[in-house]
Amino acid sequence: MRPPRLCWGRRQPAVPNSNSTPTNRLRRVLFAGGGTGGHVFMAVALAQELKRRDPGCEVLFVGTRQGLEARLVEPLGFRLETVKIGGLNRVEVTKAVVTLARLPFTVLQGARIADRFSPSVIVGVGGYSSGPVVLGGKLAGYPSILIEPNAYPGLANRLLARWVDGAAVAFEEAAGRFGAKARLTGIPIRRExxxxxxxxxxxxxxxxxxxxxxxxxxxxxxxxxxxxxxxxxxxxxxxxxxxxxxxxxxxxxxxxxxxxxxxxxxxxxxxxxxxxxxxxxxxxxxxxxxxxxxxxxxxxxxxxxxxxxxxxxxxxxxxxxxxxxxxxxxxxxxxxxxxxxxxxxxxxxxxxxxxxxxxxxLARPDSVEKILDLMSEVAASEANESHG
The missing domain is CATH 3.40.50.2000 (Glycogen Phosphorylase B;)
Known part of the structure:
Protein backbone atom coordinates (compact mmCIF):
# COMPACT_ATOMS: atom_id res chain seq x y z
CA MET A 1 0.00 0.00 0.00
CA ARG A 2 1.32 3.45 -0.92
CA PRO A 3 1.55 6.07 1.86
CA PRO A 4 -1.29 8.57 2.03
CA ARG A 5 -0.78 11.94 0.43
CA LEU A 6 -2.40 15.26 1.12
CA CYS A 7 -3.00 17.18 -2.12
CA TRP A 8 -4.08 20.81 -1.78
CA GLY A 9 -4.34 23.20 -4.70
CA ARG A 10 -2.05 21.09 -6.81
CA ARG A 11 -1.72 21.80 -10.53
CA GLN A 12 -1.91 18.49 -12.35
CA PRO A 13 1.17 17.59 -14.42
CA ALA A 14 0.70 17.00 -18.11
CA VAL A 15 0.34 13.39 -19.19
CA PRO A 16 3.29 12.48 -21.43
CA ASN A 17 2.20 11.47 -24.91
CA SER A 18 3.44 8.41 -26.71
CA ASN A 19 6.08 10.45 -28.53
CA SER A 20 7.55 12.05 -25.42
CA THR A 21 11.17 11.41 -24.60
CA PRO A 22 12.49 10.83 -21.08
CA THR A 23 13.88 14.37 -20.85
CA ASN A 24 10.81 16.28 -22.02
CA ARG A 25 8.70 14.59 -19.36
CA LEU A 26 10.75 16.66 -16.91
CA ARG A 27 9.41 20.16 -17.50
CA ARG A 28 10.05 21.34 -13.93
CA VAL A 29 12.47 19.71 -11.49
CA LEU A 30 12.96 20.63 -7.84
CA PHE A 31 16.26 19.66 -6.19
CA ALA A 32 16.05 19.56 -2.39
CA GLY A 33 19.14 19.60 -0.19
CA GLY A 34 22.70 20.83 -0.08
CA GLY A 35 24.99 22.02 2.67
CA THR A 36 28.25 20.53 1.44
CA GLY A 37 29.82 20.38 -2.00
CA GLY A 38 29.05 16.68 -2.29
CA HIS A 39 25.31 17.27 -2.05
CA VAL A 40 25.24 20.46 -4.11
CA PHE A 41 27.34 19.21 -7.00
CA MET A 42 25.28 16.04 -7.42
CA ALA A 43 22.25 18.26 -8.02
CA VAL A 44 24.23 20.62 -10.24
CA ALA A 45 25.41 17.73 -12.43
CA LEU A 46 21.82 16.63 -13.01
CA ALA A 47 20.51 20.17 -13.48
CA GLN A 48 23.17 21.06 -16.04
CA GLU A 49 22.46 17.93 -18.06
CA LEU A 50 18.72 18.62 -17.94
CA LYS A 51 19.30 22.14 -19.30
CA ARG A 52 21.72 20.85 -21.91
CA ARG A 53 19.13 18.40 -23.21
CA ASP A 54 16.14 20.71 -22.84
CA PRO A 55 16.89 24.44 -22.41
CA GLY A 56 13.22 25.00 -21.62
CA CYS A 57 13.30 22.81 -18.50
CA GLU A 58 12.72 24.82 -15.31
CA VAL A 59 14.96 23.99 -12.35
CA LEU A 60 14.57 25.07 -8.73
CA PHE A 61 16.98 24.39 -5.88
CA VAL A 62 15.73 24.43 -2.28
CA GLY A 63 18.37 24.61 0.44
CA THR A 64 19.43 26.76 3.39
CA ARG A 65 21.17 30.13 3.65
CA GLN A 66 24.02 28.49 5.56
CA GLY A 67 24.75 25.79 2.99
CA LEU A 68 27.19 25.95 0.10
CA GLU A 69 24.23 26.18 -2.26
CA ALA A 70 23.74 29.80 -1.16
CA ARG A 71 27.11 30.63 -2.76
CA LEU A 72 27.12 28.31 -5.77
CA VAL A 73 23.67 27.77 -7.24
CA GLU A 74 22.66 31.23 -8.48
CA PRO A 75 26.06 32.05 -10.10
CA LEU A 76 25.56 28.86 -12.14
CA GLY A 77 22.29 30.25 -13.47
CA PHE A 78 19.79 28.35 -11.31
CA ARG A 79 17.11 29.69 -8.98
CA LEU A 80 17.37 29.03 -5.23
CA GLU A 81 14.79 29.20 -2.45
CA THR A 82 15.73 28.63 1.17
CA VAL A 83 14.09 27.05 4.21
CA LYS A 84 15.00 27.25 7.88
CA ILE A 85 16.33 23.97 9.26
CA GLY A 86 19.39 22.74 11.13
CA GLY A 87 21.08 19.42 11.71
CA LEU A 88 20.63 16.70 14.32
CA ASN A 89 23.93 14.83 14.16
CA ARG A 90 26.77 15.90 16.45
CA VAL A 91 25.05 19.09 17.62
CA GLU A 92 24.28 20.47 21.08
CA VAL A 93 21.07 19.25 22.69
CA THR A 94 19.53 22.73 22.61
CA LYS A 95 20.18 23.06 18.87
CA ALA A 96 18.72 19.60 18.24
CA VAL A 97 15.57 20.56 20.19
CA VAL A 98 15.19 23.75 18.13
CA THR A 99 15.58 21.75 14.90
CA LEU A 100 12.96 19.20 15.96
CA ALA A 101 10.55 21.95 16.97
CA ARG A 102 11.03 23.69 13.63
CA LEU A 103 10.72 20.51 11.55
CA PRO A 104 6.90 20.57 11.03
CA PHE A 105 7.09 24.17 9.83
CA THR A 106 9.87 23.30 7.39
CA VAL A 107 7.84 20.39 6.03
CA LEU A 108 4.91 22.79 5.50
CA GLN A 109 7.27 25.31 3.90
CA GLY A 110 8.51 22.60 1.55
CA ALA A 111 4.93 21.71 0.59
CA ARG A 112 4.12 25.33 -0.20
CA ILE A 113 7.25 25.75 -2.32
CA ALA A 114 6.36 22.58 -4.22
CA ASP A 115 2.81 23.81 -4.82
CA ARG A 116 4.06 27.13 -6.18
CA PHE A 117 6.57 25.44 -8.50
CA SER A 118 4.52 22.33 -9.40
CA PRO A 119 7.50 20.09 -10.19
CA SER A 120 7.38 17.05 -12.44
CA VAL A 121 9.53 15.39 -9.79
CA ILE A 122 11.34 16.30 -6.56
CA VAL A 123 14.89 15.01 -6.13
CA GLY A 124 16.35 14.76 -2.61
CA VAL A 125 20.15 14.99 -2.71
CA GLY A 126 20.89 14.93 1.03
CA GLY A 127 21.69 17.65 3.54
CA TYR A 128 19.55 19.35 6.18
CA SER A 129 16.82 20.60 3.85
CA SER A 130 16.43 17.44 1.77
CA GLY A 131 14.27 15.37 4.13
CA PRO A 132 11.63 17.94 5.15
CA VAL A 133 11.30 19.38 1.62
CA VAL A 134 10.94 15.93 0.02
CA LEU A 135 8.39 14.95 2.66
CA GLY A 136 6.48 18.21 2.29
CA GLY A 137 6.38 17.85 -1.46
CA LYS A 138 5.26 14.25 -1.21
CA LEU A 139 2.46 15.14 1.21
CA ALA A 140 1.39 17.78 -1.30
CA GLY A 141 1.13 15.05 -3.91
CA TYR A 142 4.29 15.42 -5.98
CA PRO A 143 6.45 12.45 -7.06
CA SER A 144 9.91 12.22 -5.55
CA ILE A 145 13.13 10.26 -5.60
CA LEU A 146 16.17 10.17 -3.34
CA ILE A 147 19.83 9.98 -4.28
CA GLU A 148 21.79 7.80 -1.84
CA PRO A 149 25.55 7.95 -2.53
CA ASN A 150 26.71 5.86 0.42
CA ALA A 151 26.76 2.14 1.13
CA TYR A 152 24.64 2.68 4.25
CA PRO A 153 21.81 5.23 3.88
CA GLY A 154 21.59 8.09 6.33
CA LEU A 155 18.78 8.40 8.87
CA ALA A 156 16.65 10.82 6.83
CA ASN A 157 16.75 8.63 3.73
CA ARG A 158 15.96 5.51 5.76
CA LEU A 159 12.90 7.24 7.20
CA LEU A 160 11.80 8.54 3.80
CA ALA A 161 12.22 5.18 2.05
CA ARG A 162 8.55 4.20 2.31
CA TRP A 163 7.31 7.59 1.13
CA VAL A 164 9.33 8.23 -2.01
CA ASP A 165 8.73 6.77 -5.47
CA GLY A 166 12.30 5.84 -6.30
CA ALA A 167 15.87 5.78 -5.02
CA ALA A 168 19.08 6.12 -7.02
CA VAL A 169 21.81 4.25 -5.13
CA ALA A 170 25.55 4.03 -5.71
CA PHE A 171 26.15 0.77 -3.83
CA GLU A 172 24.31 -2.53 -3.94
CA GLU A 173 24.49 -2.61 -0.13
CA ALA A 174 22.14 0.38 0.01
CA ALA A 175 19.57 -1.05 -2.39
CA GLY A 176 18.01 -3.34 0.22
CA ARG A 177 16.90 -0.34 2.27
CA PHE A 178 14.65 0.83 -0.57
CA GLY A 179 13.41 -2.50 -1.92
CA ALA A 180 11.92 -2.47 -5.42
CA LYS A 181 12.21 1.33 -5.56
CA ALA A 182 16.01 1.16 -5.74
CA ARG A 183 17.97 1.64 -8.95
CA LEU A 184 21.74 1.09 -9.04
CA THR A 185 22.97 4.19 -10.85
CA GLY A 186 26.26 5.39 -9.42
CA ILE A 187 26.77 8.98 -8.27
CA PRO A 188 25.93 11.92 -10.56
CA ILE A 189 28.92 14.15 -11.22
CA ARG A 190 29.67 16.92 -13.70
CA ARG A 191 30.50 15.93 -17.27
CA GLU A 192 33.83 17.77 -17.15
CA LEU A 362 35.66 2.15 -11.33
CA ALA A 363 34.09 5.17 -13.04
CA ARG A 364 30.36 5.22 -13.85
CA PRO A 365 30.04 7.55 -16.87
CA ASP A 366 26.34 6.74 -17.32
CA SER A 367 25.25 7.67 -13.78
CA VAL A 368 23.60 10.97 -14.74
CA GLU A 369 21.72 9.35 -17.62
CA LYS A 370 20.48 6.51 -15.39
CA ILE A 371 19.20 8.93 -12.75
CA LEU A 372 17.47 11.10 -15.35
CA ASP A 373 15.79 7.95 -16.67
CA LEU A 374 14.56 7.12 -13.16
CA MET A 375 13.29 10.68 -12.67
CA SER A 376 11.43 10.49 -15.99
CA GLU A 377 9.86 7.13 -15.19
CA VAL A 378 8.65 8.34 -11.80
CA ALA A 379 7.27 11.57 -13.28
CA ALA A 380 5.48 9.73 -16.09
CA SER A 381 4.05 7.09 -13.77
CA GLU A 382 2.68 9.72 -11.40
CA ALA A 383 1.21 11.78 -14.23
CA ASN A 384 -0.54 8.76 -15.73
CA GLU A 385 -1.87 7.73 -12.31
CA SER A 386 -3.19 11.24 -11.65
CA HIS A 387 -5.10 11.20 -14.94
CA GLY A 388 -6.03 7.53 -14.92
Whole structure:
Protein backbone atom coordinates (compact mmCIF):
# COMPACT_ATOMS: atom_id res chain seq x y z
CA MET A 1 0.00 0.00 0.00
CA ARG A 2 1.32 3.45 -0.92
CA PRO A 3 1.55 6.07 1.86
CA PRO A 4 -1.29 8.57 2.03
CA ARG A 5 -0.78 11.94 0.43
CA LEU A 6 -2.40 15.26 1.12
CA CYS A 7 -3.00 17.18 -2.12
CA TRP A 8 -4.08 20.81 -1.78
CA GLY A 9 -4.34 23.20 -4.70
CA ARG A 10 -2.05 21.09 -6.81
CA ARG A 11 -1.72 21.80 -10.53
CA GLN A 12 -1.91 18.49 -12.35
CA PRO A 13 1.17 17.59 -14.42
CA ALA A 14 0.70 17.00 -18.11
CA VAL A 15 0.34 13.39 -19.19
CA PRO A 16 3.29 12.48 -21.43
CA ASN A 17 2.20 11.47 -24.91
CA SER A 18 3.44 8.41 -26.71
CA ASN A 19 6.08 10.45 -28.53
CA SER A 20 7.55 12.05 -25.42
CA THR A 21 11.17 11.41 -24.60
CA PRO A 22 12.49 10.83 -21.08
CA THR A 23 13.88 14.37 -20.85
CA ASN A 24 10.81 16.28 -22.02
CA ARG A 25 8.70 14.59 -19.36
CA LEU A 26 10.75 16.66 -16.91
CA ARG A 27 9.41 20.16 -17.50
CA ARG A 28 10.05 21.34 -13.93
CA VAL A 29 12.47 19.71 -11.49
CA LEU A 30 12.96 20.63 -7.84
CA PHE A 31 16.26 19.66 -6.19
CA ALA A 32 16.05 19.56 -2.39
CA GLY A 33 19.14 19.60 -0.19
CA GLY A 34 22.70 20.83 -0.08
CA GLY A 35 24.99 22.02 2.67
CA THR A 36 28.25 20.53 1.44
CA GLY A 37 29.82 20.38 -2.00
CA GLY A 38 29.05 16.68 -2.29
CA HIS A 39 25.31 17.27 -2.05
CA VAL A 40 25.24 20.46 -4.11
CA PHE A 41 27.34 19.21 -7.00
CA MET A 42 25.28 16.04 -7.42
CA ALA A 43 22.25 18.26 -8.02
CA VAL A 44 24.23 20.62 -10.24
CA ALA A 45 25.41 17.73 -12.43
CA LEU A 46 21.82 16.63 -13.01
CA ALA A 47 20.51 20.17 -13.48
CA GLN A 48 23.17 21.06 -16.04
CA GLU A 49 22.46 17.93 -18.06
CA LEU A 50 18.72 18.62 -17.94
CA LYS A 51 19.30 22.14 -19.30
CA ARG A 52 21.72 20.85 -21.91
CA ARG A 53 19.13 18.40 -23.21
CA ASP A 54 16.14 20.71 -22.84
CA PRO A 55 16.89 24.44 -22.41
CA GLY A 56 13.22 25.00 -21.62
CA CYS A 57 13.30 22.81 -18.50
CA GLU A 58 12.72 24.82 -15.31
CA VAL A 59 14.96 23.99 -12.35
CA LEU A 60 14.57 25.07 -8.73
CA PHE A 61 16.98 24.39 -5.88
CA VAL A 62 15.73 24.43 -2.28
CA GLY A 63 18.37 24.61 0.44
CA THR A 64 19.43 26.76 3.39
CA ARG A 65 21.17 30.13 3.65
CA GLN A 66 24.02 28.49 5.56
CA GLY A 67 24.75 25.79 2.99
CA LEU A 68 27.19 25.95 0.10
CA GLU A 69 24.23 26.18 -2.26
CA ALA A 70 23.74 29.80 -1.16
CA ARG A 71 27.11 30.63 -2.76
CA LEU A 72 27.12 28.31 -5.77
CA VAL A 73 23.67 27.77 -7.24
CA GLU A 74 22.66 31.23 -8.48
CA PRO A 75 26.06 32.05 -10.10
CA LEU A 76 25.56 28.86 -12.14
CA GLY A 77 22.29 30.25 -13.47
CA PHE A 78 19.79 28.35 -11.31
CA ARG A 79 17.11 29.69 -8.98
CA LEU A 80 17.37 29.03 -5.23
CA GLU A 81 14.79 29.20 -2.45
CA THR A 82 15.73 28.63 1.17
CA VAL A 83 14.09 27.05 4.21
CA LYS A 84 15.00 27.25 7.88
CA ILE A 85 16.33 23.97 9.26
CA GLY A 86 19.39 22.74 11.13
CA GLY A 87 21.08 19.42 11.71
CA LEU A 88 20.63 16.70 14.32
CA ASN A 89 23.93 14.83 14.16
CA ARG A 90 26.77 15.90 16.45
CA VAL A 91 25.05 19.09 17.62
CA GLU A 92 24.28 20.47 21.08
CA VAL A 93 21.07 19.25 22.69
CA THR A 94 19.53 22.73 22.61
CA LYS A 95 20.18 23.06 18.87
CA ALA A 96 18.72 19.60 18.24
CA VAL A 97 15.57 20.56 20.19
CA VAL A 98 15.19 23.75 18.13
CA THR A 99 15.58 21.75 14.90
CA LEU A 100 12.96 19.20 15.96
CA ALA A 101 10.55 21.95 16.97
CA ARG A 102 11.03 23.69 13.63
CA LEU A 103 10.72 20.51 11.55
CA PRO A 104 6.90 20.57 11.03
CA PHE A 105 7.09 24.17 9.83
CA THR A 106 9.87 23.30 7.39
CA VAL A 107 7.84 20.39 6.03
CA LEU A 108 4.91 22.79 5.50
CA GLN A 109 7.27 25.31 3.90
CA GLY A 110 8.51 22.60 1.55
CA ALA A 111 4.93 21.71 0.59
CA ARG A 112 4.12 25.33 -0.20
CA ILE A 113 7.25 25.75 -2.32
CA ALA A 114 6.36 22.58 -4.22
CA ASP A 115 2.81 23.81 -4.82
CA ARG A 116 4.06 27.13 -6.18
CA PHE A 117 6.57 25.44 -8.50
CA SER A 118 4.52 22.33 -9.40
CA PRO A 119 7.50 20.09 -10.19
CA SER A 120 7.38 17.05 -12.44
CA VAL A 121 9.53 15.39 -9.79
CA ILE A 122 11.34 16.30 -6.56
CA VAL A 123 14.89 15.01 -6.13
CA GLY A 124 16.35 14.76 -2.61
CA VAL A 125 20.15 14.99 -2.71
CA GLY A 126 20.89 14.93 1.03
CA GLY A 127 21.69 17.65 3.54
CA TYR A 128 19.55 19.35 6.18
CA SER A 129 16.82 20.60 3.85
CA SER A 130 16.43 17.44 1.77
CA GLY A 131 14.27 15.37 4.13
CA PRO A 132 11.63 17.94 5.15
CA VAL A 133 11.30 19.38 1.62
CA VAL A 134 10.94 15.93 0.02
CA LEU A 135 8.39 14.95 2.66
CA GLY A 136 6.48 18.21 2.29
CA GLY A 137 6.38 17.85 -1.46
CA LYS A 138 5.26 14.25 -1.21
CA LEU A 139 2.46 15.14 1.21
CA ALA A 140 1.39 17.78 -1.30
CA GLY A 141 1.13 15.05 -3.91
CA TYR A 142 4.29 15.42 -5.98
CA PRO A 143 6.45 12.45 -7.06
CA SER A 144 9.91 12.22 -5.55
CA ILE A 145 13.13 10.26 -5.60
CA LEU A 146 16.17 10.17 -3.34
CA ILE A 147 19.83 9.98 -4.28
CA GLU A 148 21.79 7.80 -1.84
CA PRO A 149 25.55 7.95 -2.53
CA ASN A 150 26.71 5.86 0.42
CA ALA A 151 26.76 2.14 1.13
CA TYR A 152 24.64 2.68 4.25
CA PRO A 153 21.81 5.23 3.88
CA GLY A 154 21.59 8.09 6.33
CA LEU A 155 18.78 8.40 8.87
CA ALA A 156 16.65 10.82 6.83
CA ASN A 157 16.75 8.63 3.73
CA ARG A 158 15.96 5.51 5.76
CA LEU A 159 12.90 7.24 7.20
CA LEU A 160 11.80 8.54 3.80
CA ALA A 161 12.22 5.18 2.05
CA ARG A 162 8.55 4.20 2.31
CA TRP A 163 7.31 7.59 1.13
CA VAL A 164 9.33 8.23 -2.01
CA ASP A 165 8.73 6.77 -5.47
CA GLY A 166 12.30 5.84 -6.30
CA ALA A 167 15.87 5.78 -5.02
CA ALA A 168 19.08 6.12 -7.02
CA VAL A 169 21.81 4.25 -5.13
CA ALA A 170 25.55 4.03 -5.71
CA PHE A 171 26.15 0.77 -3.83
CA GLU A 172 24.31 -2.53 -3.94
CA GLU A 173 24.49 -2.61 -0.13
CA ALA A 174 22.14 0.38 0.01
CA ALA A 175 19.57 -1.05 -2.39
CA GLY A 176 18.01 -3.34 0.22
CA ARG A 177 16.90 -0.34 2.27
CA PHE A 178 14.65 0.83 -0.57
CA GLY A 179 13.41 -2.50 -1.92
CA ALA A 180 11.92 -2.47 -5.42
CA LYS A 181 12.21 1.33 -5.56
CA ALA A 182 16.01 1.16 -5.74
CA ARG A 183 17.97 1.64 -8.95
CA LEU A 184 21.74 1.09 -9.04
CA THR A 185 22.97 4.19 -10.85
CA GLY A 186 26.26 5.39 -9.42
CA ILE A 187 26.77 8.98 -8.27
CA PRO A 188 25.93 11.92 -10.56
CA ILE A 189 28.92 14.15 -11.22
CA ARG A 190 29.67 16.92 -13.70
CA ARG A 191 30.50 15.93 -17.27
CA GLU A 192 33.83 17.77 -17.15
CA UNK A 193 35.38 15.16 -14.86
CA UNK A 194 35.01 12.46 -17.51
CA UNK A 195 36.78 14.49 -20.19
CA UNK A 196 39.97 15.00 -18.17
CA UNK A 197 43.19 13.69 -19.70
CA UNK A 198 44.27 10.93 -17.31
CA UNK A 199 47.96 11.09 -18.26
CA UNK A 200 50.52 11.43 -15.45
CA UNK A 201 53.57 13.62 -16.16
CA UNK A 202 56.68 11.52 -16.92
CA UNK A 203 59.09 13.79 -15.08
CA UNK A 204 59.45 17.17 -13.40
CA UNK A 205 57.89 18.22 -10.13
CA UNK A 206 54.84 16.24 -9.00
CA UNK A 207 51.72 18.39 -9.24
CA UNK A 208 49.89 17.81 -5.94
CA UNK A 209 46.34 18.90 -5.12
CA UNK A 210 45.25 18.83 -1.46
CA UNK A 211 41.68 19.41 -0.32
CA UNK A 212 39.41 18.27 2.49
CA UNK A 213 35.99 18.73 0.96
CA UNK A 214 34.13 21.95 0.20
CA UNK A 215 34.53 23.23 3.76
CA UNK A 216 38.12 22.11 4.17
CA UNK A 217 39.54 19.75 6.76
CA UNK A 218 41.54 21.05 9.71
CA UNK A 219 43.23 17.66 10.38
CA UNK A 220 44.38 17.35 6.75
CA UNK A 221 45.48 20.97 6.80
CA UNK A 222 47.53 20.31 9.94
CA UNK A 223 49.14 17.20 8.44
CA UNK A 224 50.14 19.15 5.33
CA UNK A 225 51.53 22.05 7.38
CA UNK A 226 53.88 19.51 8.96
CA UNK A 227 54.50 17.54 5.76
CA UNK A 228 55.78 20.52 3.75
CA UNK A 229 59.00 20.46 5.80
CA UNK A 230 59.95 17.31 3.84
CA UNK A 231 58.49 18.28 0.45
CA UNK A 232 61.05 20.28 -1.59
CA UNK A 233 59.61 22.70 -4.15
CA UNK A 234 61.75 21.15 -6.87
CA UNK A 235 60.01 17.81 -6.36
CA UNK A 236 56.44 18.77 -5.45
CA UNK A 237 54.25 21.69 -6.60
CA UNK A 238 51.28 22.19 -4.27
CA UNK A 239 47.76 23.55 -4.64
CA UNK A 240 46.08 23.43 -1.22
CA UNK A 241 42.40 24.20 -0.62
CA UNK A 242 41.96 24.94 3.08
CA UNK A 243 38.37 26.02 3.61
CA UNK A 244 37.51 29.48 4.90
CA UNK A 245 37.99 28.87 8.64
CA UNK A 246 41.57 27.59 8.37
CA UNK A 247 42.89 29.61 5.45
CA UNK A 248 45.01 32.19 7.27
CA UNK A 249 46.59 29.63 9.60
CA UNK A 250 47.64 27.36 6.74
CA UNK A 251 48.80 30.22 4.55
CA UNK A 252 50.99 31.47 7.42
CA UNK A 253 52.49 27.99 7.91
CA UNK A 254 53.64 27.88 4.29
CA UNK A 255 54.91 31.46 4.49
CA UNK A 256 56.92 30.88 7.68
CA UNK A 257 58.78 28.04 5.96
CA UNK A 258 59.31 30.10 2.83
CA UNK A 259 57.42 27.43 0.90
CA UNK A 260 55.74 28.54 -2.32
CA UNK A 261 52.29 27.05 -2.87
CA UNK A 262 48.88 28.06 -4.13
CA UNK A 263 46.86 28.18 -0.88
CA UNK A 264 43.18 28.97 -1.45
CA UNK A 265 39.95 28.95 0.57
CA UNK A 266 37.77 27.31 -2.06
CA UNK A 267 38.15 25.91 -5.58
CA UNK A 268 35.32 26.82 -7.96
CA UNK A 269 36.77 25.04 -11.00
CA UNK A 270 37.63 21.67 -9.49
CA UNK A 271 37.65 19.72 -12.80
CA UNK A 272 40.37 22.02 -14.15
CA UNK A 273 42.47 21.53 -11.00
CA UNK A 274 42.01 17.76 -11.25
CA UNK A 275 43.24 17.91 -14.84
CA UNK A 276 46.44 19.68 -13.79
CA UNK A 277 47.19 17.32 -10.90
CA UNK A 278 49.32 14.15 -10.89
CA UNK A 279 48.26 13.17 -7.36
CA UNK A 280 45.44 14.21 -5.03
CA UNK A 281 45.24 14.11 -1.23
CA UNK A 282 41.64 14.24 0.02
CA UNK A 283 38.86 12.88 2.18
CA UNK A 284 36.82 9.94 0.91
CA UNK A 285 33.27 11.23 0.69
CA UNK A 286 31.11 9.48 -1.89
CA UNK A 287 31.05 12.39 -4.35
CA UNK A 288 34.78 12.98 -4.02
CA UNK A 289 35.49 9.31 -4.73
CA UNK A 290 33.17 9.42 -7.76
CA UNK A 291 34.99 12.49 -9.11
CA UNK A 292 38.39 10.90 -8.54
CA UNK A 293 37.43 7.77 -10.46
CA UNK A 294 35.76 9.73 -13.26
CA UNK A 295 38.95 11.76 -13.71
CA UNK A 296 41.16 8.68 -13.16
CA UNK A 297 43.24 10.56 -10.61
CA UNK A 298 45.71 8.69 -8.37
CA UNK A 299 44.98 9.63 -4.78
CA UNK A 300 45.94 9.41 -1.14
CA UNK A 301 42.73 9.16 0.85
CA UNK A 302 42.46 10.16 4.51
CA UNK A 303 38.91 9.18 5.55
CA UNK A 304 36.98 11.35 7.99
CA UNK A 305 36.88 9.07 11.07
CA UNK A 306 33.58 10.47 12.41
CA UNK A 307 31.59 10.04 9.19
CA UNK A 308 28.19 8.44 9.75
CA UNK A 309 28.40 4.65 9.71
CA UNK A 310 32.11 4.96 8.87
CA UNK A 311 31.19 5.31 5.19
CA UNK A 312 34.33 7.26 4.23
CA UNK A 313 36.63 4.48 5.39
CA UNK A 314 34.53 1.96 3.45
CA UNK A 315 34.72 4.13 0.32
CA UNK A 316 38.48 4.53 0.67
CA UNK A 317 39.15 0.84 1.23
CA UNK A 318 37.08 -0.03 -1.85
CA UNK A 319 39.51 2.01 -3.95
CA UNK A 320 42.60 0.73 -2.16
CA UNK A 321 41.47 -2.87 -2.67
CA UNK A 322 41.49 -2.21 -6.42
CA UNK A 323 44.89 -0.45 -6.29
CA UNK A 324 43.34 2.91 -7.20
CA UNK A 325 44.32 4.68 -3.96
CA UNK A 326 46.58 4.70 -0.94
CA UNK A 327 44.68 4.98 2.35
CA UNK A 328 46.11 6.65 5.46
CA UNK A 329 44.30 6.72 8.81
CA UNK A 330 44.04 10.20 10.25
CA UNK A 331 44.82 9.21 13.84
CA UNK A 332 47.84 7.08 12.93
CA UNK A 333 49.49 9.33 10.34
CA UNK A 334 52.11 12.01 10.93
CA UNK A 335 53.08 14.81 8.61
CA UNK A 336 56.38 13.11 7.91
CA UNK A 337 54.63 9.85 6.97
CA UNK A 338 52.33 11.73 4.61
CA UNK A 339 55.34 13.42 3.02
CA UNK A 340 57.13 10.08 2.62
CA UNK A 341 54.08 8.60 0.87
CA UNK A 342 53.86 11.58 -1.48
CA UNK A 343 57.58 11.42 -2.33
CA UNK A 344 57.47 7.66 -2.89
CA UNK A 345 54.74 8.13 -5.48
CA UNK A 346 56.50 11.15 -6.98
CA UNK A 347 59.52 8.92 -7.61
CA UNK A 348 57.43 6.11 -9.11
CA UNK A 349 55.40 7.52 -11.99
CA UNK A 350 54.64 4.03 -13.27
CA UNK A 351 52.79 3.26 -10.04
CA UNK A 352 50.80 6.47 -10.47
CA UNK A 353 49.86 5.43 -14.00
CA UNK A 354 48.73 2.02 -12.73
CA UNK A 355 46.62 3.71 -10.03
CA UNK A 356 45.10 5.97 -12.68
CA UNK A 357 44.17 3.00 -14.88
CA UNK A 358 42.63 1.15 -11.92
CA UNK A 359 40.65 4.23 -10.92
CA UNK A 360 39.26 4.65 -14.42
CA UNK A 361 37.84 1.11 -14.29
CA LEU A 362 35.66 2.15 -11.33
CA ALA A 363 34.09 5.17 -13.04
CA ARG A 364 30.36 5.22 -13.85
CA PRO A 365 30.04 7.55 -16.87
CA ASP A 366 26.34 6.74 -17.32
CA SER A 367 25.25 7.67 -13.78
CA VAL A 368 23.60 10.97 -14.74
CA GLU A 369 21.72 9.35 -17.62
CA LYS A 370 20.48 6.51 -15.39
CA ILE A 371 19.20 8.93 -12.75
CA LEU A 372 17.47 11.10 -15.35
CA ASP A 373 15.79 7.95 -16.67
CA LEU A 374 14.56 7.12 -13.16
CA MET A 375 13.29 10.68 -12.67
CA SER A 376 11.43 10.49 -15.99
CA GLU A 377 9.86 7.13 -15.19
CA VAL A 378 8.65 8.34 -11.80
CA ALA A 379 7.27 11.57 -13.28
CA ALA A 380 5.48 9.73 -16.09
CA SER A 381 4.05 7.09 -13.77
CA GLU A 382 2.68 9.72 -11.40
CA ALA A 383 1.21 11.78 -14.23
CA ASN A 384 -0.54 8.76 -15.73
CA GLU A 385 -1.87 7.73 -12.31
CA SER A 386 -3.19 11.24 -11.65
CA HIS A 387 -5.10 11.20 -14.94
CA GLY A 388 -6.03 7.53 -14.92
Missing amino acids: FFSINSAVADDGALRLLVFGGSQGSRPINTLMCEAIKWLPEARVEIVHQTGKADHERVKSAYSELGRKADVVEFIHEMPQLFARSDLIVSRAGASTVAELTAAARPCILIPFPEAADDHQRRNALALEKRHAAVVLEQAKTTGKELAETILRLADNREELRQMSAASKQ
